[in-house]
Every structure is written in structure tokens, then in C-alpha cells.
Amino acid sequence: MWASVGNAAGCNFAATTNWNSAIDWAQNLSFAGHDDWRIPNINVLWTICVKDREMVAPYIDHTYFSNTTSSYFWSSTAYPYGTTSEACVSFKYGKMDVYNKGNSDYVRAVRGGE
Numbered sequence: 001m002w003a004s005v006g007n008a009a010g011c012n013f014a015a016t017t018n019w020n021s022a023i024d025w026a027q028n029l030s031f032a033g034h035d036d037w038r039i040p041n042i043n044v045l046w047t048i049c050v051k052d053r054e055m056v057a058p059y060i061d062h063t064y065f066s067n068t069t070s071s072y073f074w075s076s077t078a079y080p081y082g083t084t085s086e087a088c089v090s091f092k093y094g095k096m097d098v099y100n101k102g103n104s105d106y107v108r109a110v111r112g113g114e
Contacts, residue, residue, distance in 0.1 A: 001032075001034070001110065001111045001112050002048065002064075002065070002108065002109075002110050003031065003032075003037070003108055003109040003110070004064055004065055004066065005065075005066055005067055006065060006066060006067035006068035006069060006106075006108070007067040008067075009029070009031045010029070010031045010032065010037070010108070010109045011068075011106065011107060011108050011109070012025055012106070012107050014067070014069060014106065016104035016105055016106055017074075017104055017105070017107060018101060018102050018103065018104055018105075019074055019086045019099075019101035019102075019103075019105075020101060022039055022074045022105075022107045023039055023076065025107065026038050026039045026107065026109050029109055031109065034111055036111050036112075037109040037110070037111050038076065038109065038110060038111065039074055039075060039076040039107060039109070039110075040075055040076065040108070040110040041075055041076050041077045042075040042076075042077035042087040042088075042089070042096060043077075044075075044110060045073060045075045045088075045089045045108070045110075046089055046096060048060055048061070048065065049089055049091060049094055049095075050094070051094060057070040057091065057092045057093070057094070058070040058071075058091035058092060059091050059092075059093075059094035060091045065108075068091060068108075069091070069106055070091055070092035071090065071091065071092055071105065071106055072088045072089070072090045072091075072092075072097065072099060072105040072106065073088055073089050073090075073091065073105060073106045073107060073108055074086060074088055074099075074105050074106070074107050075087045075088055075089065079098045084100055084101055084102075085098045085099060085100055085101060086098070086099060086101055088105060
């Protein structure tokens with residue numbers, strides 16, 4: 001189950017945050033009658049990125065994931081070559097990337113699965 005509206009509670013009201021705060025935010029999120037939300041790992045987050053050359057940014061289903069910004073979203077996946085970066089998905093460019101944990105990016109909560 002995904003938080004779908006990009007400027008609502010399940011997406012931190014479209015506010016950016018650093019990675020550590022994003023993890024804390026998701027662990028404490030009570031939203032849509034559930035309190036088992038989390039930041040998705042990079043593979044799960046990547047599944048909602050639309051890979052279609054005909055689409056314009058953001059590269060995400062605009063109907064289901066309304067009000068999503070064309071920017072980077074944190075995942076819970078650590079970058080394997082250092083401790084200061086985490087993997088993220090850019091819905092602006094439709095790609096996976098790595099960002100410094102101290103930078104501010106967007107978040108989208110998910111629940112269920114791994």
C-alpha cells in the first residue's frame with residue numbers, strides 16, 4: 001500500500017528532509033488508519049517509476065500518484081561504497097541515483113511486503 005498523494009501526510013506534506021529524519025518520520029507515521037509505514041527500499045521504490053519515453057516528468061503514474069514533484073525520493077537502501085550516501089529514485093529523470101544523507105529530498109511511505 002502506497003501513500004499516493006504527493007502533498008499529503010503519507011508524503012510528509014511534500015516537505016523535504018534528510019535521510020535520517022526520513023527514516024524516523026516513517027517509523028512514527030500514523031496515516032490512513034495504519035501505523036506500520038516505512039521508507040521503501042530502492043527496488044520497491046523503483047517499481048513505481050514509469051519507464052516510458054512518451055511520458056513527461058515526473059515519471060510516475062500521474063493519476064494514482066497525484067501531486068508528485070519531479071525530484072529525488074529517499075529509499076532505505078544504503079549505498080554499498082560508503083556510509084554517507086543512500087540510494088534514491090529521481091522521478092524527474094526516471095532513474096536511480098545516490099545522494100548524500102545530509103541532503104534534503106522527498107519521501108513517500110509504503111506499507112506491507114518487505
